[in-house]
């Protein structure tokens with residue numbers, strides 16, 4: 001793995017869809033912190049009327065994120081979950097069925113099992129890394145396949161093109177959506193692999209600085225985009241101007257950050273793999289990773305998140321997580337600060353334990369979002385915390 005990011009995306013991230021402010025020359029898009037926009041005459045406006053429907057700062061972020069995937073402007077939302085919820089509300093009706101990767105963000109499980117089920121939408125959690133299982137789970141009423149690759153938190157991959165091929169082969173009207181939060185368009189472009197939509201929690205790598213929450217959906221399907229905007233405006237889920245501005249500022253350095261996150265994560269993954277207390281490391285660019293071959297063709301590099309297990313199991317893991325100093329014990333990932341998480345008790349606590357165990361989210365699994373600190377410092381911190389975990 002030598003070149004980590006596609007060269008043209010580096011410039012697009014900084015300039016894509018953006019121009020200096022025409023009235024002042026401000027190089028950055030101003031924060032248009034305004035509820036409403038004055039209309040010149042009845043029926044005549046400048047494209048903005050009310051910030052629940054559209055806002056110029058949010059629109060700038062939407063153009064920029066769309067350009068990263070050669071797509072029309074994205075639809076941005078207040079959070080990643082608002083994006084996923086809007087997607088479901090936009091494409092599903094009572095009686096419809098959704099196929100979801102069996103390992104997904106905990107909030108997605110909650111949305112489908114505890115909210116949408118009450119509206120007559122059913123969901124099957126399927127091992128989407130196996131296309132035969134996806135095909136077997138298809139029903140007449142299936143309208144949406146939502147996959148997460150790499151999956152949170154086990155990093156399991158799904159062959160996106162293979163799933164797109166299944167949909168084409170059966171000839172059904174099914175949307176294929178990929179939650180691309182872990183890799184971002186810098187390292188994986190789902191639309192080029194046959195997906196209809198890329199879904200993001202911009203909270204993570206895209207904003208990248210632990211400053212705000214947000215979500216985005218990118219698609220080339222104009223009708224679907226209209227429908228998503230209609231749902232967001234109707235339900236009231238749009239991104240706000242200040243959060244959009246922060247996210248846009250983060251997006252400009254996304255390619256350079258993803259490159260360094262990947263380098264750091266691979267370095268740490270290799271180091272962990274050699275450590276006697278570590279039983280297993282999950283990271284797509286490790287030769288020992290079960291889907292290493294797929295990772296090499298589908299994504300440009302491994303990304304900034306890895307997971308690992310200790311021989312000492314949950315007890316040792318908890319000791320490790322309670323003793324890190326530079327690394328922070330916190331939910332979230334994808335920021336410049338390294339963050340460590342215990343999925344079973346934190347991000348995935350609401351997923352039933354049998355479902356967790358069946359999908360490899362073991363009670364001892366530790367997720368590490370490798371930040372941009374010097375890897376020597378990250379290793380030194382892990383080393384001292386591991387020594388404690390090992391009872392030394």
Ligand SMILES: *Cc1c(COP(=O)(O)O)cnc(C)c1O
Nearest residue numbers: 079080081105152181201203214
């Ligand atoms: C965090 C996350 C979400 C939810 O995003 P929020 O911005 O926290 O609402 C969805 N999918 C994945 C993969 C995530 O990591």
